[in-house]
Amino acid sequence: MAIRTASPGSKGPRPDTRTAVFQAAAAEFSARGFDGVGVDDIAERAKVNKAMIYYHFADKLALYRAVVGDMLATIGTTVTEIAAADLTPADKLNRFIEQFVRHADARPWFPTLMLREIAAGAPHLDLETLTLMKAVFLGFGKILADGAAAGTFRPVHPVLAYTSIVGPLLMNAARERMAAEPGRSQLPMFVAIPHQDLIAHLQLTAQRMLEPR
């Protein structure tokens, strides 16, 4: 990835103001939610004048949708690739779980922002953004259907299977965030779980859930 930095003290046009705003917005929205974040907060974090945000984005909602849409598009591409890969359904499922965790590790704002939007009932999302969300679900559903057709999976309603895997994934990310608040690490539900263990547990649970008997 190319790194573009403005020369120190430069007064000319900053090449990546938009990117700085975008990244600051992702972090802020993830940390405090749509209503909890002010446009000033984003400007401050991005080290950008507030008016610049309105120069690059129509308004706060459009910026938010851009962040969530980009996030969903990225994970959607990953899932679609896995679903289309040349692997057994069981391997695809394991890969789905592993990639989801790795994806979240590389983009810490992702799970919390997604969980927040889900918890809120997705009131900020338009149909276009929801369609990106759908792509993730459909990719997962394809893995399931292939497995059922091959007889390696028992038939389970894709919605139930999806929530059974993604729900714990997101909830664990939220748990880690709660634990990060000061004075909480002693509480038993906030002990650290290595992501290797998380992945292994979810993979085993998912395989058992789908196992024909």
Place this chain on the structure above:
Amino acid sequence: MAIRTASPGSKGPRPDTRTAVFQAAAAEFSARGFDGVGVDDIAERAKVNKAMIYYHFADKLALYRAVVGDMLATIGTTVTEIAAADLTPADKLNRFIEQFVRHADARPWFPTLMLREIAAGAPHLDLETLTLMKAVFLGFGKILADGAAAGTFRPVHPVLAYTSIVGPLLMNAARERMAAEPGRSQLPMFVAIPHQDLIAHLQLTAQRMLEPR
């Protein structure tokens, strides 16, 4: 439950203003989150003057904590009772799942409010409220430990087991809310799942997850 209603047109002291505020706050906070709700919104829904809210509660945060605390205390009592009941661990686990769903059915604000607070990293909760949250987790952990001691469950980290069961539960509630928004019922991830099916699925998945091999 006794029903107390002020006589129509009464100008005297309303007996249950506090309750009206409390219930309105639960509904509003659940629907739009701490930052998304204005004290005016709560006053309007409760059909109470805004100043009355500050007469009964110190401020917005104290009101919010009262709502969440009451919610956690109620579910905590239920879980503790199940853990102490005279049942096999497997039956206790099934009962935990069923009661959690039934509890949410009877109190529609519960799952969303809880998921919201979790997603936010519980920034609004003090240690006292978190302790109530802990009680729910500990009750669940006791069921697990009893099962492991009796050999009916394999040993699984209680945090992983807890998120694996409660995560899907909460995520499904959020899903139902997303589906409720207009123009969304056609999307495949928003199809309705009967709660009977949800319970059965989670019970089966949980038992398989914990099954020794």
Place this chain on the structure above:
DNA sequence: GTCTATAAATAGATAGAC
């Protein structure tokens, strides 16, 4: 593209009459 200044609306919270 970038900045300052400010408009316009809304938020949380309180004073004080009844």
Place this chain on the structure above:
DNA sequence: GTCTATCTATTTATAGAC
């Protein structure tokens, strides 16, 4: 206990100079 009116701070958003 209940109400009206209001204070103060903050918020989204824009106008307009450079």
